[in-house]
Amino acid sequence: MNTIKTIGYAAYSRGAALSPYVFERRALRDNDVAMEVLYSGVCHSDLHTVRDDWGWSYYPIVPGHEIIGKVIGVGSKVTKYKIGDHVGVGCLVDSCMECDQCHRDEEQLCRNQPTYSYSGFDRITNEPTQGGYSKHLVVREEFCLRIPEKLDLSKAAPLLCAGITTYSPLWTWNVGPGSRVGVIGLGGLGHMAVKLASALGAEVTVISRTAAKVADALDLGADKVLISSNEKEMLNAANSFDLIIDTIPAKHGLDPYLPLLDIDGTLVIVGQVGPMDEISTFPLLLGRRRIASSPIGGIRETQEMLDFCAKKGIVPECEMIRMDQINEAFERMEQADVRYRFVIDMASLNYK
Ligand SMILES: [Zn+2]
């Protein structure tokens, strides 16, 4: 298969609105899978990258790392996938495959830095990678996920970042029946944390600043809602969590939350926030509590998560948009005005 001419939506410069961009996907290598992209989820990282908030963007850049596609071509050595299969691609498109972390199926922690779906560089040609806000994608077989038949394709995309980002810490910290899990923030990540922790049998509490999301939280499967602006409620909830998943996407303080952890409890930050407010060691030391962080998950774990969601009937709450609504969607996402993840119907993107 020769190079594929494709169209995407790119930012042409730092912070620019996204607009159509015609480019080429590479000719298939032996171990490559080519897909037509059907759906693409909209993650906060996409917007951070458009604005170069993390200092590693290039332009033009096509964001998108929650990708659902249909296979349209395979390289000669591909064995796992065939034309017509439904596949997913998340934040990773390659890694060294040789280091201890890659051998442990933790490609997201590759010692030689994994290659990201966008804001990365191809390991062979060094060309910049371009993400899923595009009609076609070419990825090596090992970094494709199989989308189980039972999963609704139009809603599965956010599992590939928001889903695995919250599933991985739940597994790392052994959440199961009897676990007491708190979830701070009820957005794209938070709502998945609630659904997944609940499906794993945990007792789930949403920790929210206001009472505005109580009904939603309970609908999504939370057992309780703790209002963090209510000092009395917060005091009463001291020492009552084994694990807290912190999904707040902006700079914030942890001091109000740390006393909520029981002895040896862990608060895991899953957003890429950067500098945080100052913290006090008092609640950490006195309760042998921990602050941790966790990035996405490896490919094997991501496949397990997809299979788990299919088995349990878990899908993200999605709002479908057209490709040309992306700039408006970015604005709304910033205002947290989405329940709970935008998904782009890529059929809405065509050559003019
Ligand atoms: Zn993401």
Ligand SMILES: [Zn+2]
């Ligand atoms: Zn590696």
